[in-house]
Amino acid sequence: MRFSRRGSMSRVRAALLSIGFLTFAFTVRVAFASEFSVAFYYGEHPPVDELQAFDVAVIDPDHGLDPRTYRTATSELFAYVSVGELEPYRSFADDVPRNWIIGENTAWESAVVDLAQPGWATFLVQRIIGPLWERGFRGFFLDTLDSYHLVATTPTARHRQEAGLIAIVRAIKTAYPEAKLIMNRGFEIIPAVSHLVFAVAVESLFQGWDQGAHRYVTISRDERQWLIESLTKIKRDHRLPIIVIDYVPPHERERARAIARDIRNLGMIPWISNPELDQLGVGLVEVMPRKVLAVFDGGDDPDPAHSELHRYLDMPLNYLGYIPEHWNIADPLPSYSLVGRYAGIVAWLPRNRASWSRAWHRWLVEQIRHGMRVAMFESFGFPLQAPFLEPFDLASAPPPRHVDNVTLMPKDPRVGYEIEPVADRRAFVPLRLHKGHTLLQVRDSSSGERSDVLALTEWGGYALRPYALVHLPDGHSRWIIDPIRFLRDALQLPPMPVPDTTTELGRRLLLVHIDGDGFPSRAELPGTPYAGEVLYREILVRYPVPSTVSVIEGEIGPTGLYPDQSSELEAIARDMFTLPHVELASHSYSHPFFWREFLSKGPTRPGHYHLPVPHYRYGPDAYKREILGSIEYINRRLAPPGKRVTVFLWTGDCDPPPEAVGETYAGRVLNMNGGDTVMTQERHTLTAVAPLGINKGGHFQVYAPNQNENLYTHQWRGPFYGYQEVLETFALTDRPRRLKPINIYYHMYSASKAASLAALHTVYRWALEQDVFPVYASQYIRKVLDFQTLTIAKQDEQWQIRGAQHLRELRIPRALGFPDLRRSRGVVGFSDHEEVRYLHLSGDDEIVVALATDPPREPYIGSGNVRISQWTHGPQRLAFQAHHDFPLDLRMANIRQCHLRSGHDTKHVRAKGESVRLYTARPRVGSLTISCDR
Template sequence: MWRRRWRCIALWCLTVVGLACSPAGAAFAQAMPSIAFHYGDRPPVDALQAFDIAVVEPDSGFDPRQLSTPATSWFAYVSVGEVLPGRAYFKDIPKAWLAGNNDAWQARVVDQSAQGWPAFYVDKVITPLWQRGFRGFFLDTLDSYQLVAKTDAERARQEAGMVRVIQAIKARYPDARLIFNRGFEILPQVHQLADAVAFESLFRGWDQGKGRYVEVNDADRAWLLGQARTIREQYRLPVIAIDYCPPADRRCARETARRIKALGMTPYVADPGLQTVGIGSVEVLPRRVLVVQERRQGLSIDDSPGVRFVSMPLNYLGYRVEFAETRDPLPDIGPDRYAGVVVYVDGNVTEQPGRFVSWIEKQIAQGMPVVFMNDFGASVTGSLARTLGLKPVKGRVSGPVEILARDPMMGFEMPVAPDRTQAEAIQVPERAGYRSLLRMRSGTLTYDAAAITPWGGYVLGPYAVRQNSSNDQSRWVVQPLTFLREALRLPDMPVPDVTTENGRRLLTIHIDGDGFASRAEIPGGGFSGEVLFREIFDRYRLPMTMSVIQGELASDGMYPKLTAQLEPIARKIFAQPYVEVASHTFSHPFEWGRTVPGEPASEGRNVEGDEEFHLAIPGYTMDLNREIGGSIDYINRRLAPPGKPVSLLLWSGDCQPPAQALKLTAQAGVLNMNGGDTLITRSNPSWTAIAPLGINKPDGTFQVFAPNQNENVYTNLWHGPFYGFERVIETFELTDRPLRFKPVNIYYHSYSGTKAASLKALRKVYDYVLTQPLLPLHATDYVRKVLDWQDMAVARELPAGDGGQGGAWIVRGDGNLRNLRWTGNGVPDVASARGVTGTSPAPGGGVYLYLDGGNARFAIGAAPAAEPAVQLAEANGIVRDWQRRDGVTTFAFSGYYKPFFRLAGAGQCRVSVDGKPVQGVRERNTLRVDTAPITDPIHVRQRVEVHCAG
């Protein structure tokens, strides 16, 4: 919690121009990293990692040891001059050391001159935080002693005590980084121990007593600027200025931050409680969209329209989707973290409709874009009509309907078919910000069924998605990408992309263990695992992820007499260097909703198996711990080779695990995947048949969906034709053009090894992918990319001038996702970029940017400022740690399968791999170098050096 400061007499001899033009100050400002402050209960790591330094409240439960954010240093907020009674160490402070109160913040002022205070502070405050992984500390309340010290002598004693505290911190922890909040009076003695100095309220402040925002007067500002000049020029330290604006007023924060930055200081502007993500040297673009829906009783969230229809387009646009139910209290969200709200409901909200309407009005009032799809959830009358600016029209739609005007985005996958069943008699006004997308007429009544509005937009049913129950197919009537981009006012931004890397579409292969115990119906017979190993796995030797069901193989399963034959087959497969080990559970639950009492079971699904909703294993009663942790332990003990444990759990049956199951996979230390139902084919060519990346379950757990679906759905649930899986090639092609929505994923079951037709289809699919420019990876590599995608920060550097359009882009993650998609105006400047190795065209327009890790910075220009001497044109492998210096480009490279890289701009260059010269091949105006495959390219890398003449 911030403490307010005391204003001092202004020093009018200082001018703002003098500070801004200071050469020393400009140099330090350039060196100062970006910084954010967040004191909320759950610091949003996904957004805060865009900053170089993030200061958090340690009592929020935040643990820096649990994070993978290599570009961000996490500082702990600590109060020196005051203590709140709620702090854990408060009870241990001798009462004699408490010298007074700060009533505005209900805090006690500590006597800094107390003899034991420095040692106490290090032992009780700093050491526990150091043990938790904090290596930086933001020292607040450095001048609170002025509340109790009334004479010069008293102030001198307090200042001397505070100096001893800071010296004690550095004596115990010399590597500790310290940022002071003010403390101007003691800087002459301790400035050499500080990394930077901060102060509050340069332009805009907060009056805690009156609970209001205030404009800082010229006198106070001039005094602060004088202090800033001394800090920068005399002590040669960076200066941080923290100001305050209403959290919903992003324009205020942006303009204030620009004013601070123009003075050569590091800005941060947020709400006075520092509960939201503010704007500093960089502005983080919110990448979350909240989908509000009302599910009918018994419908799982996996089958809801928010997951089936809305999530995929938002994912493609770069946005993580979270869900809320109208029956529950709707969450408190803000524009610092959420890009907008999508409401997808059928008819009016049934539970507490007034609460729903009030919440919608609140979001629009704070500038949050809101989109309604299918229905408004309430009658557009009264206050809601006024909020939306829509005009209810007298009368009702009752006769034949005709189209008066239609925007090109309407009629995307099927023509607009006039329909009055969900018609709403409303019109958009003829004024700026409103644009009808679909104007209809029924008799003399004219109404607008879809529109873009100043607050967002709407498209009413059935003009969003038309669902056909007779063939279980759906079609987008509105172009979802165009509509959502316009209605939510989504800006151009570099989109994290999990489909591609280094110019090549990704390929993963994973096998569910079903049927491992089945015998092949082909000449020679044998178990399906034997046949697959001989005919597919060892023939192609592509990286793949293999799973087994414990209940099929183990002696306590369905076929104990076959265990001695089946387990050696599994061991042989798992021992192959290209095979990743996975579990497909103990008993293969068919309906996961029934594994936990109280969870809704799937509705309307044609599930396989018996009435017990899992394999009929003698004597077995459903136990989630045995399904997940138990099966993993069995595989690790009995089947997996040493040092190669289970790394993934593949969901079975309906692939709709409850939160408890997802948590158990995390506790077991494995990743999870499956589900999603990407089924687009030429007989069902709709984007509604493309699944999102995964699903955020209501309790915060996340399930990663498989990129494609398995042969079961291409063979009519394994009733034939058994060659049907060859149609997955249609899915691969339709998820690549006109836009690339998915990587290539060959996903099938062990029972595909039992029939000649299914084996032939598999070979056809494998042969097809080998003709494509793909980058083979393991399934866990893909899962980690999706998890990184979830939490990546996309930010833009703040320009110093008032009229700037934004500086360079900053994108940060944990380094697993190494591809961005840019479709805005201009082209990325690779020559001046950091963390960007090259670019290539993206399907549908725009470019892919290749990253070498989790920290990229690049600018967009009308044309490249200069061509880099060397850049990556393409690679069938993983590129890390790309560096250019003095005509030498170095990077780490490795790949699973036939790895190679091609370099552009390397015409006069020599290449070495691990210190040995290699001879490249000239190919398409590039230099191609093939290297040896690596079993574990994530951790084992070859060092490449490229020396270029001149």
């Protein structure tokens, strides 16, 4: 294919081509590197997070992606620009004089422009490049450079067009000297402009696409050899990186990987995708997709937060390292390719509805044909009839006229995880799986018909109602299968490092956060002090651990419920907020009980939906008043110098609508609360563990890791020492799987009763006896937000992790091996817990993880409770900065001695055997410079 091509622009209104590239400092580094990674994505809905795994991203700028907000230290967007052709759908197309058009590219339905027209170069710079530069683009992918060959048939005509093309490149660099230009072919002009160009791209080296015939083509050996020789000469003579774009069908992922390897072995940068370039393909690195398309039935309630899928499947997916992207099946299903972008599809569909079942079936068959794996729960979402079942290797029969007795056939050992299944004759429908592995089968005794109700298949797996969960009379549920294992097996999730929000430096996180409710309550203690005063004196002063403390403005402020006591209450709050280990948070103005009904019904029943604050008037700005107004009050009247509110803690039902969550983002504060994690011996089930949170309107609500004393005391009806039961939760969410950090979460009113105060002391003492890593709520929230966006990509047998600045821990099965510290970057050590191995990270912009079968011999950190920065290491030595808000406790291995420097003081510590433990008995906030030798 001698002529350059684009994605199917007639179908894609704005092509987004994404290459993750670096900020200016990184751009300079890449410019002198032997290779960098590139991705092209021409879809309407670009996978922004995943594209961050690449160094360069070329996009069609008409899709509105903002390069300034996208830009990171490791990834940069480039803008697609058609130089030799004019696409009719562009906003500037009608402003191009008709006499500048000299031909037509019928295959792509675009016009060929006269490159020799002096006005075209000016137009390109002023009307196309200039506005893109103003929007923040600093790199440009120049396409259709060879289109003049369609009309210039003589050497003289071609020479005129090439001279015009050289003038265009020079004009762009004259106007914008810092612009980085990638040329798609344009071989004839490279000798004249190579010093102005960042890289050269070419398409179809091994596999191509014939747009006219609409088919994939294999490039002939002669043409490939000619192209390789041409590209090798360009690379050698002009020292330009070469990018090669090839095309294979979406389901041929292994073939794409093989071609990418072949291209890389030639010393070139690969990108292998589909012809439309709307698929996340394979490049120098391959993204390990962490999103799962999570399809739910929103016919009765379109909010995914209220769906059973969110309640039951989001947490298992989070534990596996994946992010559920909720999709209401009633909405049009994605039209773009899911391959490379999603790790799979999960669906929780209680029924099939005529309004969407056929469209769902057609779409699902197409996704499976492209290689996507699917896990379905409750039902398939389409009729159990032959035309629907055949593509899934399933068959059915007419249901027996009478089903008197059904029995369970011998089951797979994986069945019966939390509860044994019970055969249900009312749900019996004959169903047989032709290809796959049946985990559970039900048999009708009278007819002999059988139903494969739980299975792993060649395309994924399914668990039909009622054989996934058992719903108990008390309103709770139990899993018949281990959902974590079932999802891993059905979706065939690959082994890879999993981002972990429970742990740092091998220690389980400990966070304390306090809702402001009950601050003015009089404690049932001598002198009846305010509960806030008791909490300050008995808890916050006694236990100097990082604590996020909130107040309700309507409880303690001068315009609230108790204006006569406000000055006393505010003085106590100021004392709390002055403590060095206390982080400031707001718990709203009037404490809405039911956020979604707050505005719609509150004016008629204000006391029912929020605290009855005098003279509080509802209006369109109520959310702003509750959130930003209460934050401004704390910052203005209560915050000591140098401190500001960093967190908003949701109130009441903790189910804010998207508009309310958006207010926290508008105010640049973090948000948390919600979720119902209350796993106890009585409720020992994964269904009692909440996920990390939920996306609401493009903003993420972070759930509290654990629930507060209100649930452990039966809605504060007693027993008031009931919060002690949270210790069961802490134990059960640590083993056999560490599902959650330790979260001491309670209200101010816990200090109002002797029993509840004693329970707090019990919980604090237990927590501080553990090996923990204390953090503020804001630090935990940032870890969760990193979890939502960080990327993992694979190159050969190494993993590249980007976006893990706050999330500092990865988890792998111990069977995968040990970190190879010589080949890894940003990995500071490791430790084991149960059957997993935790890898400790430095927080660098880019982490590289390489594994080995044997443990490392180099110095490393085994565990600790300090924040690591400025990490450097070698075969015999390591050095780093250690920041801590708590008595330091640090264990290091494979070392002989350490030197600790704080200010002008230096301390030497010698090893006992091959390890050193650094420990201080008293709290010390600050940083140390630590260097250790083997």
